Amino acid sequence: MVNITLKELARELGVSTTLVSRVLNAPLRADGTPDCDISRDTARRVLELVDKYNYKPSRMAAGLRGGKRYMLGVITPDIANASFSATGRRIEELASADGYSIMFGSSDERPDRQLELIDHFIGQKVDGIIVTPCAGEDRSLQKVVDQGIPLVLINRNIPSLEGVGRVLQDYAGSTRAVVKHLLGNGYRRIEMISENMDVLSLKDRERSYCETMIANGLEPHIYKVESITQEIETRQAVRDALKKGTEALITPRIVLSINALLELMNAGARIPEDMAIVCHDDSPAWITHSPTITYVSQRSDDVGTLAYRLLCRMMKGELAEQIMVPPRLVLGGSTVKR
Amino acid sequence: MVNITLKELARELGVSTTLVSRVLNAPLRADGTPDCDISRDTARRVLELVDKYNYKPSRMAAGLRGGKRYMLGVITPDIANASFSATGRRIEELASADGYSIMFGSSDERPDRQLELIDHFIGQKVDGIIVTPCAGEDRSLQKVVDQGIPLVLINRNIPSLEGVGRVLQDYAGSTRAVVKHLLGNGYRRIEMISENMDVLSLKDRERSYCETMIANGLEPHIYKVESITQEIETRQAVRDALKKGTEALITPRIVLSINALLELMNAGARIPEDMAIVCHDDSPAWITHSPTITYVSQRSDDVGTLAYRLLCRMMKGELAEQIMVPPRLVLGGSTVKR
DNA sequence: AATACCTCCTTTATCGTTTTAGATTAGATT
DNA sequence: AATCTAATCTAAAACGATAAAGGAGGTATT
Numbered sequence: 001m002v003n004i005t006l007k008e009l010a011r012e013l014g015v016s017t018t019l020v021s022r023v024l025n026a027p028l029r030a031d032g033t034p035d036c037d038i039s040r041d042t043a044r045r046v047l048e049l050v051d052k053y054n055y056k057p058s059r060m061a062a063g064l065r066g067g068k069r070y071m072l073g074v075i076t077p078d079i080a081n082a083s084f085s086a087t088g089r090r091i092e093e094l095a096s097a098d099g100y101s102i103m104f105g106s107s108d109e110r111p112d113r114q115l116e117l118i119d120h121f122i123g124q125k126v127d128g129i130i131v132t133p134c135a136g137e138d139r140s141l142q143k144v145v146d147q148g149i150p151l152v153l154i155n156r157n158i159p160s161l162e163g164v165g166r167v168l169q170d171y172a173g174s175t176r177a178v179v180k181h182l183l184g185n186g187y188r189r190i191e192m193i194s195e196n197m198d199v200l201s202l203k204d205r206e207r208s209y210c211e212t213m214i215a216n217g218l219e220p221h222i223y224k225v226e227s228i229t230q231e232i233e234t235r236q237a238v239r240d241a242l243k244k245g246t247e248a249l250i251t252p253r254i255v256l257s258i259n260a261l262l263e264l265m266n267a268g269a270r271i272p273e274d275m276a277i278v279c280h281d282d283s284p285a286w287i288t289h290s291p292t293i294t295y296v297s298q299r300s301d302d303v304g305t306l307a308y309r310l311l312c313r314m315m316k317g318e319l320a321e322q323i324m325v326p327p328r329l330v331l332g333g334s335t336v337k338r
Numbered sequence: 339m340v341n342i343t344l345k346e347l348a349r350e351l352g353v354s355t356t357l358v359s360r361v362l363n364a365p366l367r368a369d370g371t372p373d374c375d376i377s378r379d380t381a382r383r384v385l386e387l388v389d390k391y392n393y394k395p396s397r398m399a400a401g402l403r404g405g406k407r408y409m410l411g412v413i414t415p416d417i418a419n420a421s422f423s424a425t426g427r428r429i430e431e432l433a434s435a436d437g438y439s440i441m442f443g444s445s446d447e448r449p450d451r452q453l454e455l456i457d458h459f460i461g462q463k464v465d466g467i468i469v470t471p472c473a474g475e476d477r478s479l480q481k482v483v484d485q486g487i488p489l490v491l492i493n494r495n496i497p498s499l500e501g502v503g504r505v506l507q508d509y510a511g512s513t514r515a516v517v518k519h520l521l522g523n524g525y526r527r528i529e530m531i532s533e534n535m536d537v538l539s540l541k542d543r544e545r546s547y548c549e550t551m552i553a554n555g556l557e558p559h560i561y562k563v564e565s566i567t568q569e570i571e572t573r574q575a576v577r578d579a580l581k582k583g584t585e586a587l588i589t590p591r592i593v594l595s596i597n598a599l600l601e602l603m604n605a606g607a608r609i610p611e612d613m614a615i616v617c618h619d620d621s622p623a624w625i626t627h628s629p630t631i632t633y634v635s636q637r638s639d640d641v642g643t644l645a646y647r648l649l650c651r652m653m654k655g656e657l658a659e660q661i662m663v664p665p666r667l668v669l670g671g672s673t674v675k676r
Numbered sequence: 677a678a679t680a681c682c683t684c685c686t687t688t689a690t691c692g693t694t695t696t697a698g699a700t701t702a703g704a705t706t
Numbered sequence: 707a708a709t710c711t712a713a714t715c716t717a718a719a720a721c722g723a724t725a726a727a728g729g730a731g732g733t734a735t736t
Binding site for chain 1: 341416420423426427430434459596622
């Protein structure tokens with residue numbers, strides 16, 4: 001009932017374990033036979049028995065000895081967040097097809113959790129790691145690089161790290177597109193509600209918003225809310241904006257988007273007549289909301305595909321690359337032409 | 339830079355590896371010192387050095403020798419689904435605090451994927467498995483039980499399996515509550531749109547709907563849509579229901595809920611005047627939708643907590659239990675009093 | 677004085693692989 | 707006949723931990 005081992009296979013065949021191992025790990029020739037200095041006949045007998053017993057090598061033992069572990073580590077801030085889970089799902093799907101198992105972890109944006117997870121992963125000798133890093137914890141990632149484990153960063157860049165792959169969203173470009181879209185539809189008094197977080201994606205969006213406004217002769221204004229009191233402050237900001245006659249709001253994080261929407265509903269404001277709004281990140285809510293919401297899609301599954309493929313190349317020894325993914329602006333009824 | 343090993347620790351201390359291993363694996367006495375036949379003084383020196391080098395035992399090596407693996411396997415049909423990811427997140431959170439790593443996998447409702455994942459998990463010698471099983475694949479789960487690996491089923495029961503833990507939603511009870519809620523609010527012509535799937539939760543909901551309707555002297559009617567053509571058929575069913583003068587729809591799966599809502603919007607139907615609707619499963623869309631949607635919450639994170647705690651007890655050798663979780667009916671504007 | 681019995685520690689084997697460094701055999705070459 | 711070469715195959719060590727069994731040294735018992 002318990003899985004058969006290499007040793008038992010070898011004994012049944014009357015050969016050494018070395019031979020069996022060689023056959024199984026050899027690269028394949030054009031005709032599908034393993035390319036090692038073992039006779040085709042013996043190799044065939046080995047493969048037949050492997051098949052008969054459905055033998056699966058113990059990845060644990062192989063890993064111990066220094067071989068491939070067939071295991072990847074994936075860290076997201078929160079796997080329960082739709083965007084991260086879509087990315088994770090895609091990575092798992094592709095990796096699984098290649099025989100990898102996936103260890104998942106959520107950092108919850110906490111440096112200590114990220115450190116802990118990375119330590120677990122290194123301890124398990126994973127073959128590669130894909131991580132959406134949280135702010136303020138570069139040391140563990142540096143350790144990953146130092147140990148020669150291929151590492152791909154998703155969405156958030158850490159410029160100081162060398163030799164890591166990156167799959168980054170062009171946040172500045174997408175915010176520029178958002179502002180231009182609003183301008184083109186006749187909106188002028190455009191404000192942003194952002195969060196006081198040390199995360200580059202957010203900084204990029206804020207910077208790009210300000211630059212584009214200024215370049216068009218308009219004055220930017222950002223409400224900065226604190227993470228802890230985010231809900232109350234966001235609602236306060238929305239009320240302020242309504243009172244001031246602001247025409248459009250940009251909410252560059254999904255929690256901000258949802259709370260802003262809730263407060264708009266609560267205040268009885270009509271969208272987009274009293275206030276236009278552009279939300280960020282994907283949510284089933286955007287297309288069922290009335291009116292539908294204009295939003296910036298994260299293309300989360302594409303990001304997963306690109307990150308996995310990049311990691312694969314790096315695990316084969318290729319150099320790390322940086323891939324920029326253009327986000328997609330999905331137009332909805334929350335920002336119609338004025 | 340690379341992690342220190344037991345052997346190196348032992349050499350530096352001038353003792354055998356066995357001694358160090360014993361100190362580390364011994365149960366603690368009341369005063370916090372390890373309870374093994376090793377002098378307190380030596381034990382203290384060991385622990386000091388362990389601390390100094392931040393030594394972490396290789397779970398892989400320990401696992402190979404037969405020890406605890408500190409690794410759990412979690413399978414959901416789709417980690418990108420909000421309900422499953424909330425459960426998974428909670429499991430990971432709790433497990434991580436106890437020092438476990440988590441291997442995640444999505445079965446995509448495909449028996450072959452589930453089998454593959456289970457095989458991977460067994461190959462990795464996980465200490466326990468939590469799974470929301472897909473239909474028609476009991477063999478691999480039986481194998482888990484046979485190998486003595488503690489197993490907890492979530493949400494979907496497989497009555498034939500013995501010795502497994504279960505955390506189940508009381509689907510029949512929740513559907514009864516839904517129907518009674520609708521009846522209490524004056525609705526009579528209540529229909530269900532369900533999917534032709536061999537999954538007990540769905541069957542329970544269907545059965546309970548029929549029973550409760552009949553018990554109240556009303557005639558039940560279920561539109562059964564095929565999974566493949568679900569979207570088209572659901573929309574068709576909604577149009578039919580509108581034409582027939584149906585008063586309320588129950589959509590017992592989230593995809594059905596979303597497509598039904600989309601078709602109601604598309605047909606210009608007012609909710610709840612032209613059609614009341616009760617959706618299933620949690621979604622941020624329900625509370626931002628206008629009107630807000632009455633739905634049955636899965637209590638996904640509670641399920642995660644309960645499943646993990648049960649698994650822990652089973653890993654300590656306690657007997658498997660079956661836990662019923664009552665779902666929660668969250669009232670919204672989509673089913674107001676008539 | 678011989679024996680039993682603690683207390684504290686070590687030797688050795690083992691888990692299931694991979695890898696290094698040969699070993700064996702047969703045929704070809706000198 | 708001795709040496710070389712190529713083709714196949716193997717023995718043994720290693721990875722990092724754990725467990726079974728046993729040994730050294732001292733104290734207590736007969």
